[in-house]
Amino acid sequence: MLRIAFLTVAVLLVQGTWALAGVTGSLNGTVLQEQTHAPVAQAKVTASSASQTSSTNTDNGGHFGFVSLVPDTYTVTVDKEGTIETFVQRGVTVLADQVQSLTIVAKPAIKTLATVTTRASTDLVKPGTTANVYSVNPAAQARSAVLGGGGGANQGYSAIAALPGAYIPPGQAGWFQVVNIRGGDYDQVGYEFDGV
Numbered sequence: 001m002l003r004i005a006f007l008t009v010a011v012l013l014v015q016g017t018w019a020l021a022g023v024t025g026s027l028n029g030t031v032l033q034e035q036t037h038a039p040v041a042q043a044k045v046t047a048s049s050a051s052q053t054s055s056t057n058t059d060n061g062g063h064f065g066f067v068s069l070v071p072d073t074y075t076v077t078v079d080k081e082g083t084i085e086t087f088v089q090r091g092v093t094v095l096a097d098q099v100q101s102l103t104i105v106a107k108p109a110i111k112t113l114a115t116v117t118t119r120a121s122t123d124l125v126k127p128g129t130t131a132n133v134y135s136v137n138p139a140a141q142a143r144s145a146v147l148g149g150g151g152g153a154n155q156g157y158s159a160i161a162a163l164p165g166a167y168i169p170p171g172q173a174g175w176f177q178v179v180n181i182r183g184g185d186y187d188q189v190g191y192e193f194d195g196v
Contacts, residue, residue, distance in 0.1 A: 022097035028065035029102030031058050031078050031087075039063075040106060043080035047092070049073060069094045078104055085109050 027047055031040040039062025046055045049072040058064045071094055078087040084106035094100050140159060157177055161168045167180040178185070 023071075024068040025071055025094040025096055026065065026067055026099040027069055027074070027076075027092065027094055027102070028063070028099065029104060031062045031064065031084075031104045031106060033084065034105050034107045037105070040078075040080055040084055043078050043084065043106075046077045046079075047074045047094075048077070049075070071096045076102065076104070078106055080109075082109055082111070 029045075031043050031045070032038065033040055039058070039060070041058055041060045041062060043058045043062070043064075044055060045058060045064045046053065047066055047069060048054075049070070051070045051072045054066055054069065056064050056066065074092045074094060076089045076092050078084070085108070087104055087106045089102070089104065092100060092102065140162075157168050157179075160166050160179060165182040169178055169180070172178065
């Protein structure tokens, strides 16, 4: 009897604790392409919350895993430049001693084939000019004479007709032709509020 009591006390002292409770949880999953359902290798996966942020990359099979996450609600972000669009899933809850699994289906990235930059030979709208002021120099007037604004085919009215918002009704001749600016006559007062 004494031997059993001694053995029981020894076991209790050596044990230390009766049960070990986990304080972290796990998150794992797979990243697939939307159209082919092929795995996305080497995509960056980030799990972020108020208490922790952790990142990893997917393996060749598209699998990822976070072994030790603090219990919280996470936002999972997946990105691989040039392959898939950035994917964001909010509200992924990780609990202690639990494994949360996700299957993420990401859309393919839009590919840029070429970039073309164009610029007009003259700027009608000048950078840094706050008012709607358009300048027509002699060279611009000569180039716009072929437009034939108004009745004078090679007069300044052609250049005025080339400006945004200006209209010269056809069938006029000579000087003092009618010019409509933004739907109104040239002598009407126009107001501009916040660029409109």
